[in-house]
Amino acid sequence: MIELVNIKKGFGDKIILPDVSAVMETGKVNLIIGSSGSGKTVMMKCMVGLMPVDEGKILYDGRDFTNMSEHEKKEVRQQIGMLFQGSALFDSMTVEENVMFPLEMFGKGSIKDKRNRVMECLERVQLKDAAKKYPAEISGGMKKRVGIARAIVLNPKYLFCDEPNSGLDPQTSLLIDKLIKELTLEYNITTVINTHDMNTVMESGDHIVYMYKGRKQWEGSNKEIIFSKDEKLNDFIFASDFLRDAKEMRQMEMFQSQDWRNKLKKD
Incomplete structure (x- = not known):
């Protein structure tokens, strides 16, 4: 569970988040929705530590992330998986090498163990046969699935997704939504999605936070x-x-x- 307690964030004289409290529930797909400028992106960046909050607390399973040492924050970040809006794959690496990257950075064990873990994740997103291909050789939907495989390769407790359906056709978007929801339930992950996609809201929104002008306007399920x-x-x-x-x-x-x-x- 991730809990935001009276967080405030601004840039100079402009206050983006005046006072926001919300809970992102474990084992559920938590959505942050709102129009452009509503503060949802800043809210997510604060949650993962890309932006420090000015006031308030962000708790990861009861631990105060905002007041942790850098070493403690690093430990929490190793439990976080990220799926970026543009997939953010390395063009010069194969699909297998892209998924391997977090394991090379933070993982332990032998090369054989790491490769086995990569293939497990690729099989889970139905891309085992694409392991040796490069990003330029696969479709947009496949790139998203590679991004998901990379995001879960370290067995994260928390999964953050920034506009996972951006640039995808409706049918592929539904497949990505279904996959993220299945993984959330399968691994009991706290999944947080920043989205504009109304299919995602209606089909996957176990818990939804609607932001309006920097404040939590509404909270509930789909x-x-x-x-x-x-x-x-x-x-x-x-x-x-x-x-x-x-x-x-x-x-x-x-x-x-x-x-x-x-x-x-x-x-």
Whole structure:
């Protein structure tokens, strides 16, 4: 679990995050959503330590990351996997060598053990046959899967993904969402995704934090978002007539469930 406690971040006179508290839950796909300038990217960078917070705390399983020594922070970072927006693969390295890179930097064991671990990860993302290929020889969706394999090669407890579906077609995007969700459940990872993709929100959002002008405007699941009465959230998520119609259809489907009818009565 990652917990943000009253974090504040600004640049000069401009305050990006005035006071944000949120929890990223273990074993769930946690999404940070919001329009451009809402503070979601700064929030994620603060969480991984790329930007120091001005005030507040960031707790990793109860440990105060903001007040750790550099040695302690390094230990935490070795438990973090990162999937970058553009995959960030090394063009001069093969797929296998790209996935091997974190093991060469931080891993222990023999070359044989490391290579076996790389092949395990590539097999998990269904890219074992592409091990000897270079990034220029594979598709955008395959590059994302290589990025995922590299992100999980060190068995991370925490996985951060920055716009994992950026530049992908809808069908490939769904496959990437499904893969990330499967890995989150399989390894009980605390997964945090910064996204604009509404398919990701509706299909993978176990826990969603909606940011508006640097503040947490709404928090809940992809099922709860369907019945949200927050106007700012609804204007952002269901911006088109098509999406508003889809929302009404999903509401009707979910209202057939006795559990949801009971929950709505309580709310």
